[in-house]
Amino acid sequence: MIIVNADKVNMTGNKLNTEKYYNHSGYFGGMRVRTAKEMKEKYPVEWVKHAVKGMLPHTKLGDKMRGHLFVYTGPEHPHAAQQPVELKVKG
Secondary structure, eight states, rough: OOOOOOOOOOOOOOOOHOEEEEESSTTOOOOEEEEEEHHHHHHHHHHHHHHHHHHSSSSSHHHHHHHHEEEOSOOOOGGGGGGGOOOOOOO
């Protein structure tokens, strides 16, 4: 699956300010907390990948499905040879 324009994805309500994403480096004091607004501005690709990861099964099959996911910030992508079909989404 190819997702383009990841920087244009939005959340409803006040979730941009209240939703938090946690990451730990493994070192003491290595907890990093980011808001959804910060993730959208600085890391839109990782933000969309994290959302899709939560929707997929947390098994070997889900790992394989995530391997077929490609996310890009702009409308350009290098997968033209696969002839992807555009899927229109309301919104």
